[in-house]
Amino acid sequence: MACRISELVIDVADPERLAAFWSEVLGYVELGREPDGSIEIGPPEVGFGGPQPTLVLSPSSDPRTGKLPLHIDVNATDRDQDAELERLLALGARPVDVGQDGTENWHVLADPEGNEFCLLHRRLPPL
Known part of the structure; x- marks a missing residue:
């Protein structure tokens, strides 16, 4: 058995803005919203658990330092x-x-x- 990537969580300042951007880039749709302001986007008609990972844009006010790892x-x-x-x-x-x-x-x-x-x-x- 092995694992597979089901979703990627990205800390962002503006989940609404980045959900719109990444939905256009990837052809994704909004799958859901959480009370904390997180927005999950993913492939239409497949959603979570399909062959492509979903993206969760999670609100964060932490400052970013340097290049992303x-x-x-x-x-x-x-x-x-x-x-x-x-x-x-x-x-x-x-x-x-x-x-x-x-x-x-x-x-x-x-x-x-x-x-x-x-x-x-x-x-x-x-x-």
Whole structure:
């Protein structure tokens, strides 16, 4: 037996804003809200427990220091990397320099709160 990742919990200042951003990026929908202000998003019609992990955006006022020790990688499913980069930038992502040398075949971006994620080169089939 083994475990699998069922959800990723991300501490954020504005769960509403990041739930909207990540729902657009991933094609997710809102699955639920908790009394503490957390918002869970996940794949439509599958939700929690499916092949893709859900994201829980949990409110936090703790200050962030430095580069995140864990980040999300995403791949386009219905367009090439350049077109997906344009889409992500239009949604509010921004390029970030974390020490890349310019020869990478991925883009380092940040969501509207500055959480780093990478847009990888290879296109994946949708689930």
